[in-house]
Amino acid sequence: MNAAQSFARATANHQAGRLKEAEQDYLETLKADDRDADALRLLAALYVQANRPQEAIAFFERAHRADPRNAETLNNLGVALRNSGRLEEAADRYAQALQIDPHSAEARGNLANAHYERGNALIAPKQLDEAAAYFEKTLQLEPGHFRALNNLGNLHRAKHKPEAAVPLYRRALAVKPDYAEALVNLGTALRDLDHLDEALECYRQALRLKPNDINTIINLGTLLQQMNRHEESVALYNDVLRVAPHAAEVKWNKSLALLALGNYREGWALYEEGIACGKRGAQPFQSRHWNGNRFAGRLLIWGEQGIGDQIQFLRYAALCKELCGEVFVWARPTLAPLLKNCSYIDHVAADPGENDFDCHISMMSLPHLFGTTLENIPSAVPYLFVSDEARAKWAPKFAGVGNFKIGLVWAGNSRAGQLDAHLIDRRRSLHLSLLQPLLDLKGLRFYSLQMSDAAGQIEECGLRGRIEDFMPEVNDFLDTAAIIENLDLVISVDTSVAHLAGALGKPVWILSRYDACWRWLRNRETNPWYPTARVFGQKEAGDWEGVVEKVSQTLATRVRS
Numbered sequence: 001m002n003a004a005q006s007f008a009r010a011t012a013n014h015q016a017g018r019l020k021e022a023e024q025d026y027l028e029t030l031k032a033d034d035r036d037a038d039a040l041r042l043l044a045a046l047y048v049q050a051n052r053p054q055e056a057i058a059f060f061e062r063a064h065r066a067d068p069r070n071a072e073t074l075n076n077l078g079v080a081l082r083n084s085g086r087l088e089e090a091a092d093r094y095a096q097a098l099q100i101d102p103h104s105a106e107a108r109g110n111l112a113n114a115h116y117e118r119g120n121a122l123i124a125p126k127q128l129d130e131a132a133a134y135f136e137k138t139l140q141l142e143p144g145h146f147r148a149l150n151n152l153g154n155l156h157r158a159k160h161k162p163e164a165a166v167p168l169y170r171r172a173l174a175v176k177p178d179y180a181e182a183l184v185n186l187g188t189a190l191r192d193l194d195h196l197d198e199a200l201e202c203y204r205q206a207l208r209l210k211p212n213d214i215n216t217i218i219n220l221g222t223l224l225q226q227m228n229r230h231e232e233s234v235a236l237y238n239d240v241l242r243v244a245p246h247a248a249e250v251k252w253n254k255s256l257a258l259l260a261l262g263n264y265r266e267g268w269a270l271y272e273e274g275i276a277c278g279k280r281g282a283q284p285f286q287s288r289h290w291n292g293n294r295f296a297g298r299l300l301i302w303g304e305q306g307i308g309d310q311i312q313f314l315r316y317a318a319l320c321k322e323l324c325g326e327v328f329v330w331a332r333p334t335l336a337p338l339l340k341n342c343s344y345i346d347h348v349a350a351d352p353g354e355n356d357f358d359c360h361i362s363m364m365s366l367p368h369l370f371g372t373t374l375e376n377i378p379s380a381v382p383y384l385f386v387s388d389e390a391r392a393k394w395a396p397k398f399a400g401v402g403n404f405k406i407g408l409v410w411a412g413n414s415r416a417g418q419l420d421a422h423l424i425d426r427r428r429s430l431h432l433s434l435l436q437p438l439l440d441l442k443g444l445r446f447y448s449l450q451m452s453d454a455a456g457q458i459e460e461c462g463l464r465g466r467i468e469d470f471m472p473e474v475n476d477f478l479d480t481a482a483i484i485e486n487l488d489l490v491i492s493v494d495t496s497v498a499h500l501a502g503a504l505g506k507p508v509w510i511l512s513r514y515d516a517c518w519r520w521l522r523n524r525e526t527n528p529w530y531p532t533a534r535v536f537g538q539k540e541a542g543d544w545e546g547v548v549e550k551v552s553q554t555l556a557t558r559v560r561s
Contacts, residue, residue: 003032007039014042019050037067041076048080056080071101078110090114108138109148146172150182153189158419162192180209184216187223192423194541196227214240214247221253226515227541228522230257248277259518267518268368280304280364290359292323292369297358299324300349303331304362307477310335311499312519312529315383316366318344328357337478341385377528382505390482397470398486403445404559407484407501408467409492410435411454427513428494430544432457437552438491439466443559447487449480449497491551494520502530509554511547514538 010025026043030036044059060077067073078093094111097104111134135152138145153168169186173179187202203220210216217240224233237254240247252274258267274280281304290299301317303310310331321327321344329339330349339348349356361369370378398405411429415421432454439446448458448469458467474480480497481504484490490501490508494517501508512535516523523537536547536554 003029003036006032007036010039011042014046019046022046023050034062035066037063037070037073040066041070041073044080045076048076048083053080053084057084069100071097071104071107074100075104075107075110078107078114082110082114087114103141108134108141109145109151113151144175146175146179146182149175150179150185153182153185157185157189157192160419160422162189165189166193178209180206180213180216183209184213184219188219191223191226196223196541199223200227212243214244214250218249218253221250221257225253225257225260228515230260230522233257234261248273249279252277252279256518260516260522262374262521264367264373265371268372272365272368280362283362285354285360288357288359290361290369294323295359296325298326298328298356300328300330300352300357300360301363301366302352302360303329303335304364306496307332307335308494308496308499310363311384311477311496311503313363313366314339314342314503315378315380316363316370317342318383319370319378320361320366321345324359328352334476337387337390337476338384338481341387341478342383374528379528379531381531382503384481384500384503386482386485386504387478390478391485394470394479394482395486401445403443404489405445405447405487406438406555407447407449407487407490407492407497408435408438409449409490409495409497410457411450411452412493412495413452427515427542429454430493430511432463433461434544434548437548438555439463441552441556441559444555447483449483449490449492498533499530502527502533505532508533509551510535511544511551512537514541514543 006025006028010022010029013019013022013025023043023046026039026046029039030043033039040059040063044056044063047053047056047059057077057080060073060080063073064070064077074093074097078090078097081087081093082090091111091114094107094114097107098111101107132152132155135148135155138148139152142148149168149172153165153172156162156165156168166186166189169182169189172182173186176182183202183206187199187206190196190199190202200220200223203216203223206216207213207220217236221233221236224230224236234254234257237250237257240250241254244250251270255267255270255274258264258270261267275283284302299320301320314329314331317327317329326346327344328347328349329345330352331339333350336348336350339345410432412425414425414429438444446467448455448467448471450458451471455469455471458464458469470483474483477496477500481500484497484501484504484506487506490497490506491511492498492501492508493511494513498508498510508530510520510533512520512523514537516535516537519529520527520535520537523535525535527533527535536551538544538547540546
């Protein structure tokens with residue numbers, strides 16, 4: 001059989017899906033001419049189909065050397081590189097393809113995607129701007145390029161501009177109404193803008209197109225949780241887990257819904273599985289994980305996730321101390337000075353090495369390890385304490401102040417580099433001006449406990465004389481705790497300061513968004529984690545005015561009494 005015959009048989013077998021036979025025929029063709037660009041290119045495409053990425057890359061590179069001016073080969077090589085995680089090299093190949101064929105919408109779209117992925121992963125505005133330029137050029141050449149429209153929408157959402165993303169997704173769907181991915185993205189952008197009912201319909205349409213798509217189900221479930229419809233989200237996740245029992249991200253989302261419903265026994269068990277899907281961050285140690293058994297050695301408890309989480313779960317260190325010889329705690333540096341005042345903590349570790357402990361465990365794993373339910377939460381307060389030195393430093397600033405003293409926190413950390421976290425912060429934070437009804441009450445003295453840029457709202461609102469602000473003098477949470485010790489009440493949105501006040505055993509009123517964090521149990525007024533806390537939750541999404549009105553009325557009654 002000559003080369004032409006083996007090539008013809010190769011393409012026939014390839015088209016018929018007989019990949020093994022086609023591979024042998026392509027290789028037979030290349031024995032006659034190892035620079036046959038068509039055979040090299042098609043064999044590389046076969047390896048892509050067969051999920052053999054390294055061989056695909058090798059043969060696309062050989063095809064490129066055999067035919068250096070073929071833009072399609074370069075574009076396909078870029079795709080293979082990208083699928084192997086070699087994003088920088090992929091971008092270079094797409095760019096080379098465009099130099100050969102400037103009108104290739106596919107290569108331009110792929111290059112834009114590469115810039116977008118690089119920028120999104122690195123939070124690099126330069127790459128995102130480059131991606132936008134390529135998407136826009138693609139749309140100039142082909143206005144109905146639905147993938148470019150969808151991806152440009154993704155880029156705008158990544159830049160925290162969901163309002164710019166929505167019309168692009170709609171344009172993509174006008175071209176391709178059954179484009180399920182664009183429907184999901186449209187739903188997510190609408191969710192960002194708090195158009196929750198519209199978002200719900202988008203996700204449901206996408207599921208009608210792809211009934212078993214895990215990504216769509218996760219988005220729908222997350223939206224139901226945001227709408228405070230946790231029972232529906234659990235039922236949805238259960239349906240998925242019956243057919244895909246190892247879907248790690250579904251288990252993670254279900255755990256949060258169960259915790260919000262107070263189903264701690266099952267919720268904590270699933271929460272523990274969040275480690276496997278990366279939802280609980282990097283695990284610093286891979287061995288010697290503590291199983292809860294009594295032992296005489298050194299236990300390292302390490303801080304996971306945010307400072308508020310660490311403050312909430314430090315209470316378990318006291319239980320650990322009853323089972324271990326020594327308790328080491330590795331927490332955020334700003335917490336360390338405060339923790340040194342806890343009798344149940346033997347050492348506060350700045351950067352522990354492998355030889356500094358015998359066993360270790362994350363703080364966030366302790367509720368599961370101790371079998372925590374709503375009925376047995378270790379809720380004794382205070383479990384954090386102010387040192388005598390810090391008390392002496394801060395008490396004089398409050399000497400002689402006879403009014404009822406209230407600390408205020410109205411905003412969290414915006415976390416601009418993390419889109420989902422940024423959107424949650426936007427829902428949990430309010431502008432200081434909305435607290436004016438509280439500030440108008442007589443007989444009260446207000447103190448700012450606000451960190452971050454939001455502290456500038458004191459000046460912006462002309463409240464410098466109405467709210468005392470010592471926070472520029474604060475170095476860490478020990479200083480903040482010493483200030484709180486001198487107050488009669490803390491009023492805070494859902495931030496680390498709310499946890500700190502609760503852990504100190506001080507009265508704290510928590511202003512909570514409608515889609516409350518699981519720990520506030522759907523904004524139940526009292527909270528089993530903090531006996532001195534009272535939760536004032538939104539009755540409707542975004543209704544801070546209603547929350548502030550209730551707080552103001554309650555505060556006025558309390559002061560009069």
